[in-house]
Amino acid sequence: MKIVSIVGRKNTGKTSLTVKVIEELTKRGYNVASVKHSHHSIEMDKENTDTWKHKQAGANLVVGVGSTTFFNARKEHDLNRILYLLKHFDDFDFVIIEGYKTYNYPKIATSPEVVDKYTIRQVDSFTITDEGVSELADLIEEKGHDIIDTLFKKNCGYNDGESIAQQIREGNIKTEELDDISGYLSIDGKVIGLNRFVSDYFRQVNLGIINTLNIKDYGVENVEKIELLLSNESKPEKNNSNSEIFINKKPLEINQFVKDIISSSIKGIVKSLKTQQDIGKISVEIRGIENDELYNADIDLKINDKELYINKFTCGILKESIFAMINSLKIDEEINEIKIDVEV
Numbered sequence: 509m510k511i512v513s514i515v516g517r518k519n520t521g522k523t524s525l526t527v528k529v530i531e532e533l534t535k536r537g538y539n540v541a542s543v544k545h546s547h548h549s550i551e552m553d554k555e556n557t558d559t560w561k562h563k564q565a566g567a568n569l570v571v572g573v574g575s576t577t578f579f580n581a582r583k584e585h586d587l588n589r590i591l592y593l594l595k596h597f598d599d600f601d602f603v604i605i606e607g608y609k610t611y612n613y614p615k616i617a618t619s620p621e622v623v624d625k626y627t628i629r630q631v632d633s634f635t636i637t638d639e640g641v642s643e644l645a646d647l648i649e650e651k652g653h654d655i656i657d658t659l660f661k662k663n664c665g666y667n668d669g670e671s672i673a674q675q676i677r678e679g680n681i682k683t684e685e686l687d688d689i690s691g692y693l694s695i696d697g698k699v700i701g702l703n704r705f706v707s708d709y710f711r712q713v714n715l716g717i718i719n720t721l722n723i724k725d726y727g728v729e730n731v732e733k734i735e736l737l738l739s740n741e742s743k744p745e746k747n748n749s750n751s752e753i754f755i756n757k758k759p760l761e762i763n764q765f766v767k768d769i770i771s772s773s774i775k776g777i778v779k780s781l782k783t784q785q786d787i788g789k790i791s792v793e794i795r796g797i798e799n800d801e802l803y804n805a806d807i808d809l810k811i812n813d814k815e816l817y818i819n820k821f822t823c824g825i826l827k828e829s830i831f832a833m834i835n836s837l838k839i840d841e842e843i844n845e846i847k848i849d850v851e852v
Contacts, residue, residue, distance in 0.1 A: 510652030515609035516618030521633030545607030716828030
């Protein structure tokens with residue numbers, strides 16, 4: 509998803525230019541979403557309609573569904589929150605924003621007063637030709653980019669999305685060169701950046717768990733997109749665990765960051781079993797993996813050096829989840845055996 513804002517002073521043709529850009533991108537076959545920002549109240553519903561009455565009665569969000577669908581929220585949401593939610597609606601190629609001139613996305617300016625370091629082109633929207641609009645669409649294809657905090661490029665020399673976005677605007681990095689991120693995360697309404705490893709890790713683990721479910725009973729034939737909402741009322745514990753990982757009886761050398769993620773995941777899985785024990789040590793071992801097939805593989809789980817009985821369904825979840833975690837590390841050899849020891 510590539511994002512670009514069209515900004516300018518009042519009465520400088522922002523809306524007409526936005527419409528022309530959307531038309532051009534749509535003509536090129538792209539799936540386009542748009543966001544309009546205004547300093548005035550925007551009402552999506554007419555007075556005395558049923559949905560208008562719902563909002564007047566106190567509903568903070570009203571959804572109207574008919575030949576079209578609209579959402580009318582009482583609260584003004586942050587732009588990044590809106591952009592994140594758009595990812596849930598559809599696979600949009602472009603989001604064209606009218607307004608939000610103080611945000612840090614690539615901008616096309618319709619007046620010189622709003623030009624800043626994020627501006628990629630200033631135009632006169634009243635005199636721009638069809639050829640000029642086409643050139644703008646080319647520029648948007650080249651310099652538009654996803655939500656700032658989701659931008660990652662391995663070994664690029666830049667360690668944050670803001671710096672990467674700047675290099676895209678300056679033409680030094682192409683969006684095609686960025687890491688292919690398959691997952692997005694929001695915590696308490698704030699978008700959290702996931703690099704390639706963490707993104708792959710989340711995807712593999714969740715697919716592993718989903719593989720144990722009877723999803724076809726719910727009408728799902730192929731898993732293409734997963735949306736997961738978790739409520740966590742208690743504060744997460746800090747990870748103070750030491751872990752050792754063995755693949756085919758050989759210790760796996762990985763950095764502490766990756767070890768912390770894996771050990772935290774193992775702790776989380778075990779705590780979900782409600783063992784009623786004070787956990788000091790966890791040991792899990794999977795044997796007999798052949799050609800990435802886990803069905804006939806054996807699994808042993810020990811808590812504080814004592815074997816814990818788990819049913820077949822839970823065994824399946826554990827095997828799939830742990831194998832998915834390890835598989836996300838891109839191990840060169842075939843995996844036949846996994847052993848993980850976690851000291852809490």
